[in-house]
């Protein structure tokens with residue numbers, strides 16, 4: 001029986017991924033850039049079971065919702081195809097990200113699953129190929145394989161992977177406004193945005209340029225430029241999404257209040273720039289020096305958690321012989 005356990009952390013995009021060029025292969029319409037967190041890890045164990053009639057999934061000690069099980073089964077089908085195996089697996093995952101709150105629980109989830117499943121099925125994949133595999137589970141998971149500050153390249157199946165890039169030391173403060181389920185998942189919201197938002201072509205064009213600007217700012221260690229690009233790109237993504245029909249709006253009044261408070265912190269001389277994913281929570285990009293002051297200043301607006309830059313996905317254990 002082959003069993004492998006892996007851990008992965010979420011990442012927060014500085015330049016967002018919003019929309020696929022190819023849904024089947026999960027190829028993004030644009031590149032994106034992220035910072036991996038060192039909080040909210042997901043730990044996943046994959047155990048092959050020659051006697052099982054189907055894959056199973058236990059999430060945080062309980063039965064997983066049907067949708068999550070289906071996505072895991074479809075992902076394991078890809079791994080089995082690559083490994084030439086027909087054996088099913090038992091997947092046990094402990095996810096410490098508030099699920100579905102727009103904090104990319106799918107990123108750490110599928111990065112950990114890809115790493116554990118590849119090892120359990122005996123695939124010896126490079127970081128690049130693990131990142132390509134994780135991409136098929138969830139786009140943002142591509143960037144949780146390398147961790148750190150990473151770019152996920154747009155391109156064809158071979159070229160669309162994530163890798164680390166040089167960048168100055170960074171930290172984030174996660175301001176959780178709501179840990180509840182989000183109203184509409186990113187897959188459906190992306191489809192609707194592409195199909196109906198008149199702003200979508202401009203999003204693709206501007207974000208393609210912003211990725212290059214962000215990589216240059218990271219290489220130059222220009223934190224102010226990194227920050228202003230981060231906040232601008234997040235607001236452009238939300239504007240594009242709000243342009244869908246029927247409209248989708250993830251930010252609520254409390255989210256907007258955090259954006260305003262962050263602008264106030266900047267006026268006071270702190271390094272702080274706001275971003276938000278597909279949910280109401282706001283994440284503040286800051287420096288390791290300022291993270292404590294930023295967290296203290298925002299504590300009245302939500303639950304705050306500080307994070308440094310996190311590691312890539314990695315195996316904790318892998319053992320056993322083929323059943």
Ligand code: PMV
Nearest residue numbers: 013016017139140186277278
């Ligand atoms: O691949 P998903 O479903 O995790 O989509 C991620 C979308 C955003 O979090 C909003 C942006 C991003 O680049 O992480």
